[in-house]
Amino acid sequence: MIYREAGQYKTSYESDQQLFPIRQDKVFVLLVLAFAFGAVPYLASEYLFRAILVPFLILALAAIGLNILVGFCGQVSLGTGGFMAVGAYAAYNLATRLPDLNLLVVFLLAGAASTIVGVLFGLPSLRIKGFYLAVATLAAQFFLDWAFARIGWFTNYAPSGSVTAPAITLFGHTIDSPVEKYLLVLAIVCVFALVARNLTRGAIGRSWMAMRDMDVAAEVIGIRPLYAKVTAFAVSSFFVGLAGALWAFVYLGAWEPLAFDVNRSFQLLFMVIIGGLGSILGSFLGAAFIVILPLVLNQLPGWLGIPLSTAMISHIEFMIFGALIIFFLIVEPHGLARLWAVGKEKLRLWPFPH
Amino acid sequence: MHNLFQQKWMTGVLLALLAAGVVAPLLAADTRLPQWIEVVLGGLMSGVLYSLVALGLVLIFKASGVFNFAQGAMVLFAALSLVRLMEKMPFALALAFTLAIMVAVAWLIERVVLRPLVNQEGIVLFMATLGIAYFLDGLGQTIWGSDIYTLDIGMPKEPKILLGSVFEGGILVGMEDVIAALISATLVAALALFFQKTGTGRALRAVADDHQAAQSVGIPLNRIWVIVWSVSGLVALVAGIIWGSKLGVQFSLQLVALKALPVVILGGFTSIPGAIIGGLIIGLGEKLSEVYLGPLLGGGIENWFAYVLALVFLLFRPEGLFGERHIDRV
Numbered sequence: 001m002i003y004r005e006a007g008q009y010k011t012s013y014e015s016d017q018q019l020f021p022i023r024q025d026k027v028f029v030l031l032v033l034a035f036a037f038g039a040v041p042y043l044a045s046e047y048l049f050r051a052i053l054v055p056f057l058i059l060a061l062a063a064i065g066l067n068i069l070v071g072f073c074g075q076v077s078l079g080t081g082g083f084m085a086v087g088a089y090a091a092y093n094l095a096t097r098l099p100d101l102n103l104l105v106v107f108l109l110a111g112a113a114s115t116i117v118g119v120l121f122g123l124p125s126l127r128i129k130g131f132y133l134a135v136a137t138l139a140a141q142f143f144l145d146w147a148f149a150r151i152g153w154f155t156n157y158a159p160s161g162s163v164t165a166p167a168i169t170l171f172g173h174t175i176d177s178p179v180e181k182y183l184l185v186l187a188i189v190c191v192f193a194l195v196a197r198n199l200t201r202g203a204i205g206r207s208w209m210a211m212r213d214m215d216v217a218a219e220v221i222g223i224r225p226l227y228a229k230v231t232a233f234a235v236s237s238f239f240v241g242l243a244g245a246l247w248a249f250v251y252l253g254a255w256e257p258l259a260f261d262v263n264r265s266f267q268l269l270f271m272v273i274i275g276g277l278g279s280i281l282g283s284f285l286g287a288a289f290i291v292i293l294p295l296v297l298n299q300l301p302g303w304l305g306i307p308l309s310t311a312m313i314s315h316i317e318f319m320i321f322g323a324l325i326i327f328f329l330i331v332e333p334h335g336l337a338r339l340w341a342v343g344k345e346k347l348r349l350w351p352f353p354h
Numbered sequence: 355m356h357n358l359f360q361q362k363w364m365t366g367v368l369l370a371l372l373a374a375g376v377v378a379p380l381l382a383a384d385t386r387l388p389q390w391i392e393v394v395l396g397g398l399m400s401g402v403l404y405s406l407v408a409l410g411l412v413l414i415f416k417a418s419g420v421f422n423f424a425q426g427a428m429v430l431f432a433a434l435s436l437v438r439l440m441e442k443m444p445f446a447l448a449l450a451f452t453l454a455i456m457v458a459v460a461w462l463i464e465r466v467v468l469r470p471l472v473n474q475e476g477i478v479l480f481m482a483t484l485g486i487a488y489f490l491d492g493l494g495q496t497i498w499g500s501d502i503y504t505l506d507i508g509m510p511k512e513p514k515i516l517l518g519s520v521f522e523g524g525i526l527v528g529m530e531d532v533i534a535a536l537i538s539a540t541l542v543a544a545l546a547l548f549f550q551k552t553g554t555g556r557a558l559r560a561v562a563d564d565h566q567a568a569q570s571v572g573i574p575l576n577r578i579w580v581i582v583w584s585v586s587g588l589v590a591l592v593a594g595i596i597w598g599s600k601l602g603v604q605f606s607l608q609l610v611a612l613k614a615l616p617v618v619i620l621g622g623f624t625s626i627p628g629a630i631i632g633g634l635i636i637g638l639g640e641k642l643s644e645v646y647l648g649p650l651l652g653g654g655i656e657n658w659f660a661y662v663l664a665l666v667f668l669l670f671r672p673e674g675l676f677g678e679r680h681i682d683r684v
Contacts, residue, residue: 076477124665127672131421131476135619136668138612139661150652216682262612266484273481311500318492325485330470333478 003347019197036186041179049178052291057185058246060287063271064196064280065239070269071277072200073232074212075125079137080240081264082144085257086114087241088248089154095166095249096156103170107188107245114241115234117144122233126226129215141262149257162256165249181250188246192239197280199235208232209278274328276335285336293321368670376638379646392526393645394638399531401637402538406593407614408621408629409542410586415623416562417582418468419476423483426611427490428587432456433594433603434494437503445507449591456587457580459490464579491608500605505598534596541592542630545585549626558582562624616664622677631675632664639663 003024010016020026044053066080090113094106101109121140128136148154148161155163168175168184175184199205207228210218219225248255267290275286297317301308308316332338380390407425414422435455439448467482549555560568561578569575594603597610617636621628643659673679 070477076480124669128668129672131480131623132619132668132672132674132677134421134480135615136661136665138615139658139665142658142661146654146658150654214682270481270484273478277477312496315492315495315500318488319496320492322485322488322490322492325488326467326482329474329478329482329485330467333471333474 003344003350005348019194033190037183041183044182046178049182051295053182054178054185054251055247056287056291057182057189058243058251059268059271059291060284061189061192061246062240062243062268063275063283063287064193065236065243066268067272067275067277067279067283068196068200068208068239069232069236070272071279071282072205072212073208073229073236074215075122075229075232076131076134076269077137077236078134078262078265078269079121079140079144080268081260081262082141083114083118083237083240084244084247084264085144085148085260086117086237087111087244088255088260089148089163090114090241091245091249092163092165093154093156099166103168103249107242107249110245111238111242114244115238118233118237118240119230122230122237125229125233138262141265145257145261148260160256162254164254165252168249185246185250188242192242193280193284196235196239200280204228204231212278270325274325274335276337279335279337281340282335282337285340289336293324297321368667372635372639376642379642393641395527396531397638397641398634399528399535399637400641401634402535402630403593403596403633404610404613404617404637405630405633406538406541406589406596407610408617408633409545409626410589410593411611411614411618412621412623412626412629413545413582413586413589415618416626417558418561418579419479419565420468420483421476421480421623422586423480423611424487424490425586425590425614426608427487427494428456428459428590429594429597429610430603430605430608431459431490431494431594432587432591433505433598433607434498434503436591436595437505437598437603438498440505452591453588456591457584460583460587461580463583464576468579469576487608491605495605502602502604503598505595505603507595507599530600534600537592537596541589542626545589546626548585554578554581613660616660619674620664620667622674624678625674625676628674628676636660636663 003022005022005024008021008023010021015021020029040053062080062084066077069075069077087110091106091110094101094109095103098106117140121137124136125133152158155161168181170184175181200208207218207223208231210221210223211225211228211232215225218228244260248259252259271286271290272283273286274289275284276282294317297320298313301313376394379393380387407429410425410428411422414420414425432452432455436448436452439451442448443451463486467486468479471479471482549559557568557573557578558581560571560573561575565575568578593610594607597607601607613636614633617629617632619632620635621630621632640656640660640663643663644656647659648655667675671677
């Protein structure tokens, strides 16, 4: 009843190709944004900002980046953690060596640095396909892990290899409270989610999807595989590198190479698969799921009043996490975004059965 | 093997380069021949162990098209079960019980995970095995505890000195490694026989070639999958015993799966000989680079060297050395 596009006529190409062709969608997204910017800063507690909202937003950004590569272009990557590390260390080096540079510029340059590395490691994708490529991207992960741990220049010769990000100062204002951090991250994520959405529905996004669906056929109809694959790696690494810089500066503050190890890559891949391959919304849903689930599992025995040792809890957490992953894959292999789409379709017809 | 001969020169160039890389350290002035031989032998032997884990991966990939990331978790789970059972009963009995457990795990995986996910895309199945890996890691440590256990099955620990008369000081060879390599070689040979000569082995190969065609001639797909996962559980158990008695049974044991991945892509996902030769190449390259290249680069390169080596091979042969050539058709 309330969610129906009847009567919304498109009379120009612009209105036909707008981001949200259905008015209710547009209103809903604007309401969500208004809530996130206007209401959440007053409602949420400090713990909520620090433990859930900020990591959720940053990881969602990284998941969008990975989703561009895996979900839209079909190139499975297990090196995402490494590319996040490139962004983080690039931002660290830029910020400490050029203290006068605006931090937003630093973040963007960090993304650019990650882009260069991503393209470099993406070039083999022209020859190597499928799981061979997935394992080959692990080479990037392990090499980058090693490089940041062993090459002193990257960490400014910090003896333990752990580095501390400088304070976040934007236009003379120091951002240190959780609310400000949240707003900063939220603004960046919103802008880049919009960029990603528009890229994926434009010509370049369509060439990625053609590549994903069948690369030989795409080549036959005139899509250059080199261009499509390398741009996918470039854009994806930019997002991931930017997220890495934010993760290091805004969320962690101080970190060591272990913060971006192969488990981070797997975690991001989980987000993308559970959220939904080839969906920007899915990246957010997947990130929310993976960020919140361990927190809930961790607290659950306490809420239920079951006394368990911390080691035991972490083992059981592992088990439940694994089981839930399998459960979700079985119930909905296309991810949470698909559930959302099904729900919307149902709502469109409601209250009629079909 | 036929692939090898299709592009003879390319493989020839690769192998020549590899041989050059193996011999290169000898040209350096300060390299001693006995030490070099020790390194090469050590590399080949650890390579056999990598092959063993890789073999489990290849078996499952061949028969069900699943890239099984849980192989490392299975190694850990098998080793943990065996170690804890050995505290209560003699070795042979514990071994039998552990085997039974691994078969049960295989059956459960087929029943609970694979059957509902049949016909899904490869990436979804891969993710599911990541889920299995998490689950098995958690389960193993919940049931059996998470300390470091020593697994002692009576392997000789002290190294032996060979060719003492030829070289000064002779060549040190770890007897443990030799026995482990022999066990692995036996297992590999037994598996090859099983695949080539028995009816079940033939059925397995048929399933590997084409699921639907195999099913249409009456091969029970589900039972075949249970068998394959059981066999790879057995391989995991052997790998767990050998690695466990070398390093102690602990959580880091599951990381051997990460060592096996470059072996698999180098040899080809679908080739058992590829897993063996790939393992030897990776083991050799890793040890040589660690000893001769590592000091130049600041050490710690063993984590990525194998992957980069495999990557270089892949650039020339995108399906690995012995993998099935993939022909794309529109």
